[in-house]
Amino acid sequence: MKVLTAVKILLIVTSHSQFGSTGEKTGFWLEELAAPYEEFTQAGAQVDIASPLGGKAPVDPRSENEPSEATKAFLADAEAAKKLGNTLVLADVKDTYDAYFVVGGHGVMWDLAKHAPLHQLLSKGYARGSVVAAVCHGPAALVGVKGPDGKPLVNGKRLAAFSNAEEKAAKFDAIVPFPLETRLRELGARYESGPMWSSFAVRDGRLITGQNPASSAATAREVISALSEKK
Secondary structure, three states, rough: OOOOOEEEEEEEOOOOOOOOOOOEEOOEEEEHHHHHHHHHHHOOEEEEEEEOOOOOOOEEEHHHHHOHHHHHHOOOOOHHHHHOOOOHHHHHOOOOOEEEEEOOOOHHHHOOHHHHHHHHHHHHHHHHOOOOOEEOHHHHOOOOOOOOOOOEEOOOOEEEOHHHHHHHOOOOOOOOOOHHHHHHHHHEEEEOOOOOOOOOEEEEEEEEEOHHHHHHHHHHHHHHHHHHHHH
């Protein structure tokens, strides 16, 4: 059902490919890009993809194992592949989008968490009335975003993100530059989580977040609901 015709959504991915000092590769998590892309395009939205460095964005190789139906569809979509291979440079994004969706993957913790152009883009977008969304490690990009009141955007808001328990269970808690759940709580977020590895999405007005890869489609559907209400 094409409920989002004439709506523009920007998917934001990391450009960071080094997993700390482990020597392993990281990047964005494929399911967290593919599932929202499918949900948004099927709803009729125009979808663009941007990253800090632009060009081809690095996919976390672990996320290519056991591909979901959404991932298979994304990889088979020539237009999607072209957009991913030629991502827009975030600092050059001048267009105003109806929604901004930060895709997760551990790479976000290293670049998007500190990327001032993205923080400004999201701050201005939210103040203008756009929807701001993120899934899994994507909410790390929100740590530098200010709300219209000058406080952290997440302050006082309900949200989800990859949990400390999940990070520890994956044995990555000693590698990431900071514990995401802890940092969000320190900024005043009302952090919520569901069972580990299960779909869990939270909507607080125009701020929409999901906990983990399994939450990707549900988070995207909450964005569609929010945009449909605005229309």
